[in-house]
Amino acid sequence: MKSLPISTKERIVTIDIIRGFALLGIFLVNMPAYHSPDFLMQLYGIHKEQKGIDYWVDLFLQLFIQMKFYTIFSFLFGLGFYIFMSRAEQKGLATGRLFTRRIFALFLFGAAHLILLWFGDILHVYAITGLLLLFFYKRENKTLLAWAFSLLFVIHALMSIQFFIPASTLEEMKEASQQDHSGKLTEYMQVYGNANYAEWVSYRFDTEIIPILMNLPVTMTMVLAMFLFGLYAGRMGFFQPDTPHLHFIKKTQMITFLLSVPLVIFLALLKLHIVDPGIYRQAAVQLFTSLSGMTLCFFYISSLTLLVRNERWHKMLRPLGYAGQMALTNYLSQTIICIILFVGFGFYGKISLAAGTLICLLIYVLQITFSYIWLKRYKFGPTEWLWRSFTYGYFQPMKKEQNLKGDVKGTTM
Template sequence: MGNAPISEKDRIHTIDIIRGFALFGIFLVNMPSFHSPVFMKTMYGVEMEYTGLDYWIDVFFTLFIDSKFFTMFSFLFGLGFYIFMSRAEKKGLGMKRLYVRRILALLLFGVIHLIALWYGDILHTYAIAGLFLLFFYKRKIRTMVIWAGSLLIVYNAFMSLTLLVPSGVLEEIESASVGMTAGLEKYVEVYENAGYLEWVSYRLGTELPIILVNLLPAMVPVFAMFLIGLAVGKAGIFQNLQEHTSFLKKVRTITLSISIPLVGALALFTLGIIDWGIKQTYVIEVLTSVSSISLCLFYIVALTLLLRNESWQKKLRPLGAMGRMALTNYLMQTIISVAIFVGLGWYGDVGLFMGTLICFVILVIQMVASTFWLKKFQFGPFEWLWRSLTYWRLQPIRKQEIVSNAVEEKGQV
């Protein structure tokens, strides 16, 4: 049997819709970074200040969006890893060799995306962390869950250490950062006025070193969610939802029960009802990180159960189409956003409300475009390139080409 990607009949549509939902949330979170200097303000310890409607949008994002969808996407990557490896194994293909090529191709996309367009690329992080999944594919589900839980506990415990630092020390650190506002002004000026090559060169000197320093810490929660997705894939939950419905309902109840007090506490600190002074921001970061795990799993399970209803499957098909072309749509979100805010000179001039509106417009366009594209083509353009690099030969992309190839292979058997 020749090397080939999965066929239409083998695709798990529920996963496509959840992936589209995750991509939707990720773009909402990323949008402020596309139109405002969120990155450098965070580096200099300068908080984004919002008023009016922008303030309440920021609160909503903090409670229900931030970190939740990135975590969900990481889970789906681990699940996708299991599906890819198990299908390659059943076909008798060199699954490790194929997967390494697949990961290296993803790393190539990520590096180009990171250098040429945007500091917030997640593909290079996924690619590097994804290599370590090879050590866990044959391990027991219990082992995967223990490793995932341990990594998440260690990561969040390490984040919480900041809360033990005396307030006076934190005040001195923040005071030193405030004096570096000249760097922030230069950053905004370059984003607003520089040509493309100057802009890229400046970004390589300011953004890339920070990204590389934070690469290892960023990989820890990502890899933990990879393992949870891998464990779910190995347990066969999405392959047989009917059999696991009772289990999913229990998980939905448990994750919701955990999420409610965590999000409630996060709301108290975010709204300033509880004030820990200089440590307020750090408490919010820890609560956001911890709540992202339970709320992410709740979103996944609740949506999975909802999609057992065929009417919801039909209603959310455009989201599924966007999810099937997740790589293409993720990269296009950056290309479109950079073109609008940096290319047209809107950088720093758009508020959170307007940025969110633009985000929704782009997402609707992507859902419509993905739906029409997939009527004629089996893959998105970047998915096609990714698959071609993975299988080391050009893949048929038009649906009729795939049918023709299948008929030819059948005739040769």
């Protein structure tokens, strides 16, 4: 019996729209690292004071975007895992084997993306962490939630350790770090500006990839927590058109909004230096960015879920769904476009934060347009087609069937 993928009629529009929204947020967060040495500056604690309009763009990104969207994407991965496994079970397919092949293909995409193009890849993290979901698929709902909240507690407790280190010790550590790596930024810029592709990839392996992999356990902890929330939401059927849980979704929206307000306000006070804990300031910004990221993540998800149920809002938000349906293709193409634009054409380090944000929005609009045109003719995005074909063991039919009048049968759901 052939293993069949989810048909276009089985898709849930709400999920595609939320995924498209998350894709935009991730792109906004990633853009500074595409056109500037943002990664190295964060790695070595080198702080850059933004001025003018860049100052306010940075503040907006920190308050409402930073660490708010990869959490949504992670949540959706856990949700997608449930949908994939449950529908495979309904068809009597070997769920474990199919999911393992799906994860292995994702890992190949992620490894190639990480090594050959960009340090900020999240796909390899999802692939490695995703295997752990197999151990939770049959567990009770209360077990999923207990693990998810416990993992979040652990990761934020680890972030808080810095507050118990004496200020004098942190000052010494900061000075030593800046002295040891004072020339690293210049070298980094020279490589990104002048090296050929082979030299660039080789340099990135030690400078970027090794630190990223060393941080993998920490990243996986947060990602797994969001996976489990998504798995729980899938089981409960929160995103089904006929869901009986609208009251719970509205309650979640209200609670997460009320929690987000004081967290975002305090984060703003830190960023504006109205509240200044001295040497602990950066640690406080990191902690409250993450905490507000959790609450705003669920506020965004619940708000979009409710808005999409309104016909007017559904039409307005529907374009996000086209990009979301081709999220893997669009995610990878964002890197390819930006590497060519900033590194290939020599604009690296020469773009302001505000200009980079405008470029990001323009590229995303073009991606929505491309996705809409592509999906008029084809069932899947090109990378999604490869992923599905690898998962199910045979090449998937790409073109949508057409009737005698030339109209495409079915609608994307």
